[in-house]
Amino acid sequence: MNKLSSIQRAYIAGFLDADGSIYVKLTKNITYKYQYQVAPYIVFYQSQQSKKSLQEIQKMTGVGYIRKRNDGIEEYIIGDINSIREFLRVVSKFLIYKENQAKLMLEILNLKEKVKSSLDFLALCRLIDQFQQLNYSKKRIILAETVEITLKEKGFLTP
């Protein structure tokens, strides 16, 4: 993404501010040590008719993939940590409206690398909770509170 000009970076930032989302999701997954998977996402949304614009952005960044949701909405998803870091490195400076989400995402990715205990993991989940306020999320999601209960049940934390 180093080849992207400031003009292109600003364009992508405007696009993301208008119709994108930056968030981290906790998903129950018992194959993971602490029973939950931390899944970071940067997503751009468009109607099927405007799919072309998502392809243009993907062509510019060279990362992520496009998928069609069941409701017909097209999503351009950047979901792997290295690509997210790289994307935010070049674009976040130009964000106006989602600047705080970008900062929180980077904080979370940094903290995630340092998790060494169940308490660390819980602190990470609490940080993820902060996306709720920033994104006005109304969907049912898994919060740190729920993770804490599981960690106690599984004996990772003393009840």
Next chain:
Amino acid sequence: MNKLSSIQRAYIAGFLDADGSIYVKLTKNITYKYQYQVAPYIVFYQSQQSKKSLQEIQKMTGVGYIRKRNDGIEEYIIGDINSIREFLRVVSKFLIYKENQAKLMLEILNLKEKVKSSLDFLALCRLIDQFQQLNYSKKRIILAETVEITLKEKGFLTP
């Protein structure tokens, strides 16, 4: 808008490509000579929670106004011809996905100034029809065909 940097122009273009609309609407209005009003629009849409981002863009451009629709969606509307011309002059170069809509809009505004007869007006309406394809509009709108019928009824065109 001359003060806007290329970065700002590209940002706004990205925002408009993602979540905006460029179109011209025909509205029945019998106080107008040819019975229809030609109303050009550039509109940015956001949910109520993201209203702030529309305010940011309005602050940058210094034109247009923000209104809340009955369904709660916030719209930032640029509706006067001079502002639209000025806006497209600074932003259209950076549009990727809505480039054709911008070109068609300028063609229409130019032709509109030159209307001297009902036949000219009808040609203008046919140009406006082209937005249908570009915008995948599904809403019921007034097309040149309808205008032609009215113009014949009113004796502007020989049936």
